Amino acid sequence: MGIAWITIAPAIIYILVMGAIHNINDAGTKDINKPIPWVIIITIFTPIALGLMIFGYYALTGEYDKPPERSDEL
Amino acid sequence: MAYKPEKGIGKIIFSSSLGTLIEWYDFYIFGMLAKTISIQFFPEGNSSAALLSTLAIFAAGFLVRPFGALFFGRLGDLVGRKYTFLLTLILMGASTFLIGLVPGYKTIGLAAPLLVLLLRLIQGLALGGEYGGAATYIAEHAPAEKRGYYTSWIQTTATLGLFVALGIILLVKANMSEVAFNAEWGGWRYPFWVSILLVGLSIYIRLKMKESPMYAALKAEGATSINPIKESFGHKANFKMVLLALFGAVMGQGVIWYTGQFYAQSFLENTCKVDFIQSRSILLWAIAFATPFFLFFGWLSDKIGRKWIMLAGMLLGVIFYRPIFSIFLKDTDAKEWKKQDLVIIKSDTIHLVLSDSITTKYKNYDGAKFIEIKKDTVTNIQNMNNVIIKTYKYDVKPRYINKEFGRKRYIKFIFLVWIMIIFVTMAYSPIAAFLVEMFPTKIRYTSMSLPYHIGNGVFGGLVPFIATLLATTFTKDPLVGLWYPIGVAFLCFIIGAFYLTNKINNDVND
Numbered sequence: 001m002g003i004a005w006i007t008i009a010p011a012i013i014y015i016l017v018m019g020a021i022h023n024i025n026d027a028g029t030k031d032i033n034k035p036i037p038w039v040i041i042i043t044i045f046t047p048i049a050l051g052l053m054i055f056g057y058y059a060l061t062g063e064y065d066k067p068p069e070r071s072d073e074l
Numbered sequence: 075m076a077y078k079p080e081k082g083i084g085k086i087i088f089s090s091s092l093g094t095l096i097e098w099y100d101f102y103i104f105g106m107l108a109k110t111i112s113i114q115f116f117p118e119g120n121s122s123a124a125l126l127s128t129l130a131i132f133a134a135g136f137l138v139r140p141f142g143a144l145f146f147g148r149l150g151d152l153v154g155r156k157y158t159f160l161l162t163l164i165l166m167g168a169s170t171f172l173i174g175l176v177p178g179y180k181t182i183g184l185a186a187p188l189l190v191l192l193l194r195l196i197q198g199l200a201l202g203g204e205y206g207g208a209a210t211y212i213a214e215h216a217p218a219e220k221r222g223y224y225t226s227w228i229q230t231t232a233t234l235g236l237f238v239a240l241g242i243i244l245l246v247k248a249n250m251s252e253v254a255f256n257a258e259w260g261g262w263r264y265p266f267w268v269s270i271l272l273v274g275l276s277i278y279i280r281l282k283m284k285e286s287p288m289y290a291a292l293k294a295e296g297a298t299s300i301n302p303i304k305e306s307f308g309h310k311a312n313f314k315m316v317l318l319a320l321f322g323a324v325m326g327q328g329v330i331w332y333t334g335q336f337y338a339q340s341f342l343e344n345t346c347k348v349d350f351i352q353s354r355s356i357l358l359w360a361i362a363f364a365t366p367f368f369l370f371f372g373w374l375s376d377k378i379g380r381k382w383i384m385l386a387g388m389l390l391g392v393i394f395y396r397p398i399f400s401i402f403l404k405d406t407d408a409k410e411w412k413k414q415d416l417v418i419i420k421s422d423t424i425h426l427v428l429s430d431s432i433t434t435k436y437k438n439y440d441g442a443k444f445i446e447i448k449k450d451t452v453t454n455i456q457n458m459n460n461v462i463i464k465t466y467k468y469d470v471k472p473r474y475i476n477k478e479f480g481r482k483r484y485i486k487f488i489f490l491v492w493i494m495i496i497f498v499t500m501a502y503s504p505i506a507a508f509l510v511e512m513f514p515t516k517i518r519y520t521s522m523s524l525p526y527h528i529g530n531g532v533f534g535g536l537v538p539f540i541a542t543l544l545a546t547t548f549t550k551d552p553l554v555g556l557w558y559p560i561g562v563a564f565l566c567f568i569i570g571a572f573y574l575t576n577k578i579n580n581d582v583n584d
Contacts, residue, residue: 001572005321008565019543031131032543041539044136044532048320055317055569063314064573 002060009049009056016042086215087227089283090208093163093276094228096269097204098235099242100170101197103265106239110255110262114178115187123179126187134198139531142202143523144303150207150519151302154293155214156285158519159207163280166200167273169193174266178258202531206523213510214286219376225506226372230365233498236335237361240354242268247351288515302520306513315512316525322574323508324529326388326566327501329559332534333395334494335361337559340538341399342487345552346406349478359488364495368503375504379576384508387500388563388570394497395556398490403552405483408446408474414438440480448472533562 020038031037058064104111108131116127142162150158173193179186209228216224246261255261284290292298299305307313335357342353375383404410419435432448479487505526513521541555548554 005569019547023543023546030542030546031539032546037131037539040136041536044140048528048532051317052321055314055321058314058317059573063310064318 002056005056005059006053009052013046013049016045083215083224086283087212087224089279090212091227091231093159093280094204094208095231095235095238096272096276097163097166097201098232099239099272100166100269101201102236102239103243104173104194104197106243107262113256114258115190117179122184123187126191130191130194134194136532136535138195138198139202139527140524142199143206143527144520145199146203147206147520147523148302151299151517154285154289155207155211155519156283159204159211160277160280162200162203162207163273163276165196166204167269169196169200170266171270174263180258202523202527205526206519209506210510210518210522211286213507214288222375222380222504222507223369223373225510226368226503228506229372229503230368233335233361233365237358239265240358244351244354292515297516299516302517306517306521312513312517312521316521318573319509319512320525320529322566322570323384323505324525325533326563326570327384327505328529328534329537329562330388330391330501331498331530332537333391333559334498337537337541338491338494342402346402347475347477348406349476352478352484356487356491360491360495364492364499367496367499371499371503375507380504380508381570381574381576383504384501385567385570387497388567391497392560392564392567394493395560396553398494399553399556401490406477408444408477411438411442411444440482442480442483443478444474445476446472446474
């Protein structure tokens with residue numbers, strides 16, 4: 001499953017960047033036509049997608065096989 | 075560090091929840107009055123104002139909330155829960171009240187949108203710090219076997235904040251004309267001013283509260299964290315739990331929350347063209363009937379564990395969103411309504427230079443009403459002598475607006491929205507206890523606040539934007555926007571099902 005999460009992350013960023021390229025349009029009136037929302041969303045989603053990749057890596061290496069039960073395990 | 079839950083937990087829950095409810099109220103009134111606010115502060119045709127408007131909408135929700143979670147979470151782990159969430163309440167209340175005092179664009183020009191943007195960003199920052207503190211505070215007072223139930227009170231606050239915001243706006247609107255409400259110093263400002271009274275009361279109550287006993291004990295031992303951000307996100311063992319909380323629980327909960335409450339109402343109003351008051355009152359009734367279920371599922375999570383209740387809420391959303399929204403579309407199809415016996419209440423024709431606009435208000439046998447707007451455009455046709463004669467071209471696509479349901483369909487819609495809010499109560503109710511149990515006391519505020527606000531603010535808050543994006547890209551399916559919450563909830567369900575544990579951590583005193 002870990003590979004799936006690692007793969008999904010760059011796909012999300014690709015979809016967002018393509019969405020921005022296709023929809024940013026000076027003549028448009030909707031929020032999706034303005035560059036600012038896209039800049040904010042891609043800025044915030046890039047670290048989230050990286051987090052998903054790291055999550056996938058942890059899952060792949062068995063980090064979640066036995067979750068910690070007390071704080072001294074953290 | 076043995077701690078016995080003190081008496082007076084009811085008072086603790088009340089004082090924490092009231093403040094959080096008010097913070098949600100403050101945050102929502104801005105969004106609900108967005109149309110009026112944009113007229114007053116962000117007029118069309120001014121590119122700078124438009125830019126500031128976009129920033130106010132997007133930056134406050136998506137960027138600033140997670141930063142607020144980091145900033146105040148860190149503070150809460152360094153100096154304590156009580157003073158931190160007192161500070162967030164003061165910041166939120168003051169900024170909301172001040173938004174209500176900013177003169178309009180007509181009076182002070184570009185300073186108006188700039189001030190409103192600044193205050194909106196402070197609102198986002200404060201909200202980012204509030205929830206983690208309040209949830210942690212209650213959980214650290216609650217006995218282990220009732221942690222889910224007691225923290226579920228804090229989970230009612232976001233929905234009740236929405237309820238109070240809707241209620242106050244509708245109350246003000248019902249008592250004045252549209253013009254008086256939308257004037258520069260009109261009724262739309264009242265909900266902002268009301269906030270200062272609510273916040274004042276809540277600050278007074280919160281000042282009397284004591285520090286969380288677990289945190290106080292930790293501080294007395296000198297065992298608090300020196301660098302909560304580093305310990306939360308810099309240490310792999312804790313960071314992996316932050317990631318699991320986000321991807322296995324909170325992101326799915328965020329989209330379920332926003333779809334069931336915000337998107338449902340917005341879909342009814344903007345896509346189905348249901349009357350302004352009725353689309354909101356449907357949500358109000360549905361919230362009123364669904365809110366007790368937050369407490370029920372919180373209680374149940376103490377008995378059977380948190381995991382499967384949260385995941386069941388997500389899965390039900392994945393399965394039922396499209397059927398429910400299909401019913402919304404089908405039942406508001408005015409072409410079907412027109413096939414019934416109708417009575418014309420009023421018909422007006424406005425003669426324009428090149429067209430006639432015909433507005434007809436209909437009513438059917440069960441009390442449903444709607445307005446049909448047709449435009450007959452004048453076209454020029456020449457006769458054999460090349461003389462132009464005017465003819466009217468029939469508008470094949472009339473618009474139907476202000477749809478009001480009869481009693482039976484109104485109740486049906488309340489029921490359908492109620493079902494979606496039940497999904498919200500399942501996904502959302504156990505999450506405070508679940509997050510609290512995931513992280514140790516010394517970095518709890520920081521560790522749980524960030525995933526919560528990314529899941530709720532970013533994933534949830536993006537539902538309208540991504541739905542519009544999908545609807546614009548794939549125009550054939552009017553429900554295409556639902557694939558975003560369905561996809562995120564499904565992904566979260568799979569991750570949660572595989573990696574989350576259903577075991578209740580009884581000892582959070584660590």
